[in-house]
Amino acid sequence: MTSLASYVKDRRILTLILVAIVLAGLDLHFGIHFGIEFVGGTQIPVTLAHPVNVTAMTALTQALEQRTSTFGLKQTIVEGIGDSHVIVQVPAATSTEINQTISILASQGRFDGIVNGRDAITGSDIVKGSIGTETPQLNNQTYDWIVTFFISQSASKHFAGAVLGAANKPLYMFLDRPQQTAIFINSSNLGGQGISKSAALTAMQDALTLGNQSIVVVSVDNTSQSISNADSFLLANKKNYKNIIASANLPQSLLDFMQQNNYTVKTESVADMTPTYIQLSFNQSILETWPIVGLLSSPTLSPAITNGNVSQNYQISGAAPLTVQKGNRYNYALNQSKTIASVLSGGALPVSIIAGAPTTVSATLGKRTLYISGLTGIIAIIFVSAFIVIRYRKPFLIVPILLTTLMELFIIISAIGLIGTIDLAAVAGMIAVVGTGVDAQIIITDELLVRKGGETSSKSVLGNAFYIIWMDAALLIIAMMPLFFSTSLTSVIGFSESTIIGALLGILITRPAYSAILSKRYD
Amino acid sequence: MMLRNIYESKNYKALMIIPIALLLISLYFIPKIQSDSSLKGGISVQLQTNSTLSVQQITSMINAKVPGAQASVSKSGSLVGITIAINTSVSKSESVVQSIYSYDANYSSDTLNLTANQSRLSGDPNNSTLKANIAKATAGQQKAIAGMNSTLAGQLIMLKPFLNGTVVYNSTNATAMLNTANSAYGSALANYENYVVGAIKSVVPTNSYSYNPITPTLGAFFLSQMQTIIIAAFVLVAIAVFAVFRTPIPAFAVVFGAANDIIVALGAMGAFGIPLGVASVGGLLMIIGYAIDTDMLASIRVLKRSEGSSTERAFEAMKTGVTMTITAIIAFAILFIMAWLAYIPTYFEISGVVLVGLIADLATTWLGNVPMVLWYKHKKEARNR
Numbered sequence: 001m002t003s004l005a006s007y008v009k010d011r012r013i014l015t016l017i018l019v020a021i022v023l024a025g026l027d028l029h030f031g032i033h034f035g036i037e038f039v040g041g042t043q044i045p046v047t048l049a050h051p052v053n054v055t056a057m058t059a060l061t062q063a064l065e066q067r068t069s070t071f072g073l074k075q076t077i078v079e080g081i082g083d084s085h086v087i088v089q090v091p092a093a094t095s096t097e098i099n100q101t102i103s104i105l106a107s108q109g110r111f112d113g114i115v116n117g118r119d120a121i122t123g124s125d126i127v128k129g130s131i132g133t134e135t136p137q138l139n140n141q142t143y144d145w146i147v148t149f150f151i152s153q154s155a156s157k158h159f160a161g162a163v164l165g166a167a168n169k170p171l172y173m174f175l176d177r178p179q180q181t182a183i184f185i186n187s188s189n190l191g192g193q194g195i196s197k198s199a200a201l202t203a204m205q206d207a208l209t210l211g212n213q214s215i216v217v218v219s220v221d222n223t224s225q226s227i228s229n230a231d232s233f234l235l236a237n238k239k240n241y242k243n244i245i246a247s248a249n250l251p252q253s254l255l256d257f258m259q260q261n262n263y264t265v266k267t268e269s270v271a272d273m274t275p276t277y278i279q280l281s282f283n284q285s286i287l288e289t290w291p292i293v294g295l296l297s298s299p300t301l302s303p304a305i306t307n308g309n310v311s312q313n314y315q316i317s318g319a320a321p322l323t324v325q326k327g328n329r330y331n332y333a334l335n336q337s338k339t340i341a342s343v344l345s346g347g348a349l350p351v352s353i354i355a356g357a358p359t360t361v362s363a364t365l366g367k368r369t370l371y372i373s374g375l376t377g378i379i380a381i382i383f384v385s386a387f388i389v390i391r392y393r394k395p396f397l398i399v400p401i402l403l404t405t406l407m408e409l410f411i412i413i414s415a416i417g418l419i420g421t422i423d424l425a426a427v428a429g430m431i432a433v434v435g436t437g438v439d440a441q442i443i444i445t446d447e448l449l450v451r452k453g454g455e456t457s458s459k460s461v462l463g464n465a466f467y468i469i470w471m472d473a474a475l476l477i478i479a480m481m482p483l484f485f486s487t488s489l490t491s492v493i494g495f496s497e498s499t500i501i502g503a504l505l506g507i508l509i510t511r512p513a514y515s516a517i518l519s520k521r522y523d
Numbered sequence: 524m525m526l527r528n529i530y531e532s533k534n535y536k537a538l539m540i541i542p543i544a545l546l547l548i549s550l551y552f553i554p555k556i557q558s559d560s561s562l563k564g565g566i567s568v569q570l571q572t573n574s575t576l577s578v579q580q581i582t583s584m585i586n587a588k589v590p591g592a593q594a595s596v597s598k599s600g601s602l603v604g605i606t607i608a609i610n611t612s613v614s615k616s617e618s619v620v621q622s623i624y625s626y627d628a629n630y631s632s633d634t635l636n637l638t639a640n641q642s643r644l645s646g647d648p649n650n651s652t653l654k655a656n657i658a659k660a661t662a663g664q665q666k667a668i669a670g671m672n673s674t675l676a677g678q679l680i681m682l683k684p685f686l687n688g689t690v691v692y693n694s695t696n697a698t699a700m701l702n703t704a705n706s707a708y709g710s711a712l713a714n715y716e717n718y719v720v721g722a723i724k725s726v727v728p729t730n731s732y733s734y735n736p737i738t739p740t741l742g743a744f745f746l747s748q749m750q751t752i753i754i755a756a757f758v759l760v761a762i763a764v765f766a767v768f769r770t771p772i773p774a775f776a777v778v779f780g781a782a783n784d785i786i787v788a789l790g791a792m793g794a795f796g797i798p799l800g801v802a803s804v805g806g807l808l809m810i811i812g813y814a815i816d817t818d819m820l821a822s823i824r825v826l827k828r829s830e831g832s833s834t835e836r837a838f839e840a841m842k843t844g845v846t847m848t849i850t851a852i853i854a855f856a857i858l859f860i861m862a863w864l865a866y867i868p869t870y871f872e873i874s875g876v877v878l879v880g881l882i883a884d885l886a887t888t889w890l891g892n893v894p895m896v897l898w899y900k901h902k903k904e905a906r907n908r
Contacts, residue, residue: 049624362731435851481757495805
């Protein structure tokens with residue numbers, strides 16, 4: 001009888017143990033993701049207004065993911081299916097949450113172009129489909145980008161009036177500019193980048209003024225005087241402002257006071273509270289971008305369009321700055337034009353979407369399914385091992401068979417649960433892996449215990465067995481490839497993931513370990 | 524227990540009649556395969572209930588409450604699974620919204636043409652081409668608006684039973700009509716779900732249910748994708764098998780084995796009423812995997828090994844292979860029984876397919892594939908002698 005230590009010393013067995021320990025650690029740290037079949041949730045099928053190519057599909061799913069994450073929906077999965085469907089999966093299952101998700105998916109952002117504190121142009125003024133970008137052109141050392149668009153006839157008169165005499169002033173381009181909002185910024189975060197605190201505050205106020213919809217910026221330092229000023233501002237302006245964007249590093253008492261007075265408070269990090277600036281002259285700067293208020297660009301108005309002439313055709317252009325590395329200037333210009341085009345269109349999706357009837361799974365039913373799946377796995381393993389022991393009449397076999405099969409299952413569950421999602425199909429695939437895994441163990445057992453007779457070295461016998469096992473695994477993986485790479489049958493892809501990982505694991509880790517245990521015991 | 528080596532019989536080639544007969548019988552049953560709601564469209568609802576009504580009672584009560592439901596009901600303990608046909612007005616409505624979007628796309632491009640030409644005309648007031656373009660774009664706009672209006676009106680009539688009151692909209696504004704179409708579709712879907720779930724709850728009271736609607740278009744798309752995936756997998760495996768053997772007859776035997784297993788499995792699904800669903804694709808691919816497993820085992824042992832006679836090796840391979848297949852049958856039979864007891868359609872569909880495929884594989888491999896390979900080996904041995 002070989003001692004336990006000599007088993008553990010074998011490289012093949014040791015590998016298996018190490019892999020299992022590492023995965024167990026990862027599982028504990030990151031947690032395993034289960035699909036909505038097991039934890040409950042909702043799947044919303046989305047149909048596109050027209051079929052799209054792969055690039056547009058990727059852009060669409062990314063845009064949808066971005067939207068859901070911007071609105072704070074956690075664990076949302078967006079998957080493209082074929083060329084005209086998308087599936088959005090959320091853990092939520094109440095009808096309010098589902099409706100909220102649907103409205104977020106379909107929501108259309110609002111573009112505002114503000115000049116001199118006046119709304120000069122809005123998203124609805126822009127003629128649909130007229131926004132065009134051109135390939136960036138090389139000009140001297142850098143690349144120029146251009147975005148062109150048309151505005152409606154009525155808007156063109158309004159715009160010409162709004163920009164009259166505003167040559168070289170910025171057109172502040174906002175996407176979803178917040179309403180009834182005040183910003184409380186820690187004065188220590190103001191300025192920097194060669195800009196004084198007061199110049200920074202002036203630049204912010206210039207960009208955020210818009211009649212009675214102005215966003216006010218309140219600078220607070222840590223003195224009690226400043227805090228009590230802030231408190232009285234909050235008490236006096238309950239009617240004017242409902243939302244507050246606050247530096248996270250403001251005194252906690254002030255943040256609490258805001259909440260006590262029923263303001264909706266969003267705290268932001270120092271980095272997010274800091275806008276980017278364009279320095280116009282030594283002591284004058286303007287805001288260029290400030291994403292927390294939706295300010296995404298600030299092109300300056302060319303004198304040619306501020307003389308009162310009415311036009312419907314405009315372009316916004318610029319160049320990648322020389323501070324950008326030379327090799328990246330083309331992409332910078334390209335991205336810049338794409339950003340501007342996206343802001344002008346109100347962040348519109350590349351293709352319109354039609355939300356369909358959601359599939360909902362209740363959490364209770366999900367738990368039940370999970371329980372039954374686990375039970376099925378255990379029963380299957382018990383019966384299969386019992387069959388093998390009876391077939392070969394060697395009770396010791398139960399140890400390596402159970403060990404390798406359970407390890408295989410554990411590793412597959414960890415691998416899929418860590419990287420992807422364990423859904424029904426993945427679990428069915430795991431049961432299939434128990435089947436194929438044991439099949440390979442039978443081939444090894446047969447070669448080692450039954451047919452060894454003539455040959456002396458267990459190595460050459462194992463070589464024979466492993467030739468067949470490798471072949472089987474390779475062919476199983478090939479058979480699963482079309483499903484694995486399918487972009488349409490997403491509900492079943494889990495099956496191919498399980499079986500492929502199972503087959504790879506089997507040939508690389510668990511079956512060598514199994515054969516090691518067997519040859520140690522029966523050599 | 525001593526089994527007789529079936530391959531020692533002089534007439535071992537006659538064994539091949541059995542898998543071929545199975546193949547022919549299966550071809551007859553394949554057209555009888557029933558697709559489930561994931562492929563033909565429909566609504567499946569699962570719920571937990573205390574209701575003691577029988578399956579027949581639930582079926583007839585739901586059919587009475589939801590006209591055109593064609594309910595199919597299964598029950599296991601406290602879990603009830605109900606599948607009903609999806610309302611055609613609701614399921615068609617999605618493509619109607621799509622066509623309204625395409626009218627809107629036309630409208631937008633005409634509006635853009637109009638704006639661009641108007642803008643140019645202001646600098647060149649007498650240009651007749653621009654004027655003609657403007658007239659054309661205006662006519663296009665009107666046509667698109669008219670098309671949108673009539674399509675939307677049709678949709679609203681179709682969805683009337685599922686809308687809250689009459690919908691009023693501005694029939695000259697494209698964006699307004701688009702929004703109306705979208706929101707009418709959305710609220711019809713929600714109301715339809717409430718109606719279906721409400722009807723079901725009134726028959727079998729429940730607090731926790733799952734609701735899964737599939738439109739027939741999506742189902743049809745899934746079916747075509749499934750076919751593509753199975754065929755692609757089969758072709759890839761066939762190429763790989765030919766690459767491994769590099770001799771046509773043994774490779775053909777292996778590929779034949781896999782094809783036969785799939786066909787017999789499909790035939791059995793038709794004969795025994797195992798439904799075909801999206802999940803079945805996993806099972807069908809698994810059959811290819813298992814078929815190849817045993818076929819390769821047998822072919823490699825018979826052709827590439829040297830101990831004993833080829834007939835003996837074939838029989839030894841059969842002992843190993845049958846053990847393998849029985850193990851797999853045990854695993855999938857447990858999944859099948861559990862899925863049936865607990866009503867989990869995905870497991871039921873996958874395990875049902877694999878189970879019949881494995882049983883078919885016993886016949887295909889040991890009565891079809893191995894005699895074919897042996898025959899080839901014997902001929903080759905005779906030639907070399």
